[in-house]
Amino acid sequence: MPARYVLHGFFRSGPTYKVALALSLSGEPYAYESIALREGKHKTPEFLAKNRFGQVPLLEDRSNGMMVCQSAAILDYLADKTGKLGGATLAERLQAREWCLWDFDRLALNIYRPRAVKLGLRQLDPAVVTQYETEGKAALQVLDDWLKGRNWLVGDHPTFADVDVYGVVVYAPDGGYDLSAFPNIGDWMKRLEALPGFGTREQLLPQESRAA
Numbered sequence: 001m002p003a004r005y006v007l008h009g010f011f012r013s014g015p016t017y018k019v020a021l022a023l024s025l026s027g028e029p030y031a032y033e034s035i036a037l038r039e040g041k042h043k044t045p046e047f048l049a050k051n052r053f054g055q056v057p058l059l060e061d062r063s064n065g066m067m068v069c070q071s072a073a074i075l076d077y078l079a080d081k082t083g084k085l086g087g088a089t090l091a092e093r094l095q096a097r098e099w100c101l102w103d104f105d106r107l108a109l110n111i112y113r114p115r116a117v118k119l120g121l122r123q124l125d126p127a128v129v130t131q132y133e134t135e136g137k138a139a140l141q142v143l144d145d146w147l148k149g150r151n152w153l154v155g156d157h158p159t160f161a162d163v164d165v166y167g168v169v170v171y172a173p174d175g176g177y178d179l180s181a182f183p184n185i186g187d188w189m190k191r192l193e194a195l196p197g198f199g200t201r202e203q204l205l206p207q208e209s210r211a212a
């Protein structure tokens, strides 16, 4: 029987990695559809019919035909469907969502954009990059302070908040950030990397499509 989920994504996409990581940590097999962003495959009528924003990741649930976009919404959906990584209570679920919203507001772009510049995927005025870096460091400090004396972002167990934020922080060195300045983040990353089902970007995001 084919896998229930199809992840449509791009191997260099941080938000795609978040979803692949949540699926893997949840022990959920998935097919992978590689979307060639450089060829504009995400802006074709066929893809836009599945995701109005014309972006990856997109999660297809073959059991009910649902197409879910925006990585944080996908993580929330998967927690609902798998019963994993969703927090122990409604309060924890809400806190996990709060972290995801904070992440995209304060952390993600400040890391992803300087990384894209370093990889030659974007060209930005150096003053803009400096602004991203200043705000990125401030956000990393908030995260590091929160993790002092805590194993996980929410409650006593890993949730999709950890996956969401890890899926950004792991790209920070590519963006020129020195994570050794944030020891609590480093310890937390090691804890997450030790979880059963953990896979690196390279392990979870192939450059080619993969059936399952």
Ligand SMILES: N[C@@H](CCC(=O)N[C@@H](CS)C(=O)NCC(=O)O)C(=O)O
Pocket (backbone or CB within 6 Å): 010, 012, 013, 014, 015, 016, 037, 042, 054, 055, 056, 057, 069, 070, 071, 072, 104
């Ligand atoms: N907030 C979205 C961001 C998704 C996103 O930025 N995707 C990028 C790839 S990493 C993309 O599809 N870029 C092409 C575009 O926006 O046209 C999420 O978390 O899923």
